[in-house]
Amino acid sequence: MKKTKRVQQIRKAVIPVAGMGTRFLPASKAIPKEMLTIVDRPTIQYIVEEVVASGIEEIVLITSAGKQAIENHFDYNQELDLLLERRGKLRICEELRHLANLIDIVAVRQKKPLGLGHAIWTARNVVGDEPFMVLLGDDLVVSDQPCAKQMMSLYNEVQESIVAIQTVPLEQTHQYGIVEGEMIRERVYEVKRLVEKPAPGTTSSNLAIIGRYILHPDIFDMLSRTTPGHGGEIQLTDALLALSNKRSMYAYEFEGDRYDAGDKMGYLKAIIAFALRHPELKDEFRRHIKEVAAAS
Numbered sequence: 072m073k074k075t076k077r078v079q080q081i082r083k084a085v086i087p088v089a090g091m092g093t094r095f096l097p098a099s100k101a102i103p104k105e106m107l108t109i110v111d112r113p114t115i116q117y118i119v120e121e122v123v124a125s126g127i128e129e130i131v132l133i134t135s136a137g138k139q140a141i142e143n144h145f146d147y148n149q150e151l152d153l154l155l156e157r158r159g160k161l162r163i164c165e166e167l168r169h170l171a172n173l174i175d176i177v178a179v180r181q182k183k184p185l186g187l188g189h190a191i192w193t194a195r196n197v198v199g200d201e202p203f204m205v206l207l208g209d210d211l212v213v214s215d216q217p218c219a220k221q222m223m224s225l226y227n228e229v230q231e232s233i234v235a236i237q238t239v240p241l242e243q244t245h246q247y248g249i250v251e252g253e254m255i256r257e258r259v260y261e262v263k264r265l266v267e268k269p270a271p272g273t274t275s276s277n278l279a280i281i282g283r284y285i286l287h288p289d290i291f292d293m294l295s296r297t298t299p300g301h302g303g304e305i306q307l308t309d310a311l312l313a314l315s316n317k318r319s320m321y322a323y324e325f326e327g328d329r330y331d332a333g334d335k336m337g338y339l340k341a342i343i344a345f346a347l348r349h350p351e352l353k354d355e356f357r358r359h360i361k362e363v364a365a366a367s
């Protein structure tokens with residue numbers, strides 16, 4: 072009898088948050104940049120909510136010194152809970168309890184800032200031998216169906232690594248990991264080559280990697296052999312290239328809008344996008360924006 076291969080579920084998501092956030096100084100001097108507010112919650116909460124909405128069971132945070140606020144944010148604070156209850160602020164009390172119960176979070180320290188590839192490698196023992204998701208905290212995606220979930224649907228079909236991509240103007244390709252590939256159907260490419268932040272004019276592809284990946288566990292093997300690349304850092308993109316030479320890999324043009332919340336302009340645009348979707352604020356905010364636009 073022919074055996075059908077069981078699809079291995081994506082159960083874990085790795086979220087690297089160890090970076091210093093130098094693009095956001097001075098705001099990120101004393102608080103992690105992932106804790107900067109977008110409308111009414113810190114940036115990292117949108118990422119965690121995307122993970123939860125996609126059905127993932129556990130988060131592995133890759134942290135560094137000074138990032139404790141992130142773990143505290145998703146923890147239960149008994150003192151605050153009692154205070155809110157005593158003051159009758161039951162709605163927010165309930166919201167905070169929900170936040171503390173969203174998902175299991177494990178934190179692992181990246182002891183040296185050796186690059187994104189090294190940060191992911193730090194998660195190897197906690198992830199183990201199963202496919203997993205990676206979400207970069209700077210990349211926020213506004214979409215009807217969570218970006219991670221869209222990728223998981225494709226994973227169920229192909230059962231190989233997937234990088235999320237969007238097309239960017241050719242003048243911007245040097246700011247991203249770039250995928251060269253062959254379109255196999257609408258939104259899906261088979262990856263042929265990847266290059267981290269190519270020098271201007273050295274690639275004809277405009278398919279830029281954004282911060283969502285589904286990775287086969289063999290990536291850890293590749294990462295352990297990856298030497299410093301662009302910027303002297305151990306690059307995830309270089310390990311992906313090695314992995315793509317061994318196994319099939321796909322690039323997926325997700326449905327939705329992506330904001331680089333690690334950049335000042337991207338952050339402002341993200342605030343507007345999320346405010347315009349916020350159930351209690353959107354109507355008044357839309358009116359305000361129209362007034363501001365009309366007056367300028």
Ligand code: G1P
Binds near residue numbers: 207209
């Ligand atoms: C990282 C990745 C890059 C990717 C980008 C997306 O770069 O190395 O391949 O295109 O995230 O945001 P970073 O922006 O951290 O320099």
